Amino acid sequence: MNALLTDLYQLTMAAGYWQAGKCGEVAAFELFVRRLPANRNFLVAAGLEQAVDYLLNLRFEPEEIGFLRSLPQFANVEAGFFDYLREFRFTGDLFAAAEGTPLFAGEPILLVRAPLIEAQIPETYLLAQVGFQTLVATKAARIVEASGGRAVVEFGTRRAHTPQAGVFAGRAAFIGGCAGTSNVLTGMKFGIPVFGTSAHAWVQSFPSETEAFRRLQALLGPATTYLIDTYNTLDGARRAVALGRPFWGVRLDYGNLMELSRAVRSILDEGGFHDAKIMATGDLNEYKILELVAGGAPIDVFGVGTELATSSDAPSHGAVYKLVQLETGGEKRYTAKYSEDKSTLPGAKQIFRFPDRDLLACSWECHMGAEALLRPVIIGGQLVAPLPGATEAREHARAAIGRLPRKLKSLFEVEPPWPVGRSVALEQLSAEVRRNEMEVAR
DSSP states (O other): OBTTSSOHHHHHHHHHHHHTTOTTOEEEEEEEESSOOTTOSOEEOOOHHHHHHHHHHOBOOHHHHHHHHHSGGGTTOOHHHHHHHHTOOOOSEEEEOOTTOEEOTTOOSEEEEEEHHHHHTTHHHHHHHHHHHHHHHHHHHHHHHHTTTOEEEEOOGGGSSSHHHHHHHHHHHHHTTOSEESOHHHHHHHTOOBOOOOOHHHHHTSSSHHHHHHHHHHHHGGGOEEEOOSSOHHHHHHHHHHHOSOOOEEEEOSSOHHHHHHHHHHHHHHTTOTTOEEEEOSSOOHHHHHHHHHTTOOOOEEEEOHHHHTTTTSOOOOEEEEEEEEEETTEEEEOOOOSTTOOOOOSOEEEEEETTEEEEEETTOOOTTSEEOOEEEEETTEESSOOOOHHHHHHHHHHHHHTSOGGGGSSSOOSSOOOEEEOHHHHHHHHHHHHHHHHHHO
């Protein structure tokens, strides 16, 4: 794991902590989202598997340490810090909500509790990885909800911000409810179904559309999906029917999908291909899909690319990673911010989910009749148990989202939102910390 895949200040702070003798202090950091993005009524947690892999394999290689030593920012850093980095391992704890869990503003997606330097360095990577996958999983859940039970396939790697982002977008989209992805590496790494058809270039490379279809059918057999709108969509559908079986279906990539899907469905049915499927692609999002479904378009599968892999209408959600407590010599000091619009709550916390509300509470509390959402994942630098795979996370998401009130699955913001309250103990702790900070400020 490349330890330099981070912001410089994580490492300069680490050096400062080391020189200040703070290695023995145990910190707790929480990763959460202050406010939900526009038109989001919940988030779908994702990215935990990659967070765990990062923490368990975080190492500083000799060339990385050499690079740090060459930077002017480290000119005054004692040699002992670089010796510390050579032996660096994550020895702390990680508590997290299961991937696929719906969460709300202010609720920790994960909690890191570890020696201060070990807890500080992962901030950048965890925010990027968990934040991105949570965005895409949430977007996927919206699109799947709009599809009304029709399958949705993630097709976005070519429009993702990097090829690597495309791999994780496919994974997150699957957790959010998609049937699969076009990304082959995602399929191999995470056991996710892969889907694909052919491009317009395939059709254009042959002297006729019929020849292109014939060659594709010979190659793919029952899995054949014809892209029928390179030239004339309805003629393409007729040529597919004329070739006969086997083929899975046809794909529409542009034009008036409502009208074209109805016309193509008629051609397929008249040819005796009642079981042939129609897939639609072409800059789709949840709103376009909702309109097609509401209008009765006979589309069986939606392929969604750019809007899904980039979560284009909400490409960020302001996830933060904040220090909430520090323990030195067995004594805990609780930390919080009280600045306007950027306030935080002190102390490590737990989320208790009741059938009709959530309760944010101190980590040591217990509340009967509720499910505690943050579970131990890593303790003392060791994985507690094997993590569920992407398929299990997808099933968990399906069930957990299914238990939410219908109104929260709207594509628009709803009022009132899901209630998230605070326990009496948490309110008292927050008030005490604020009072103490005001006394110190005097």
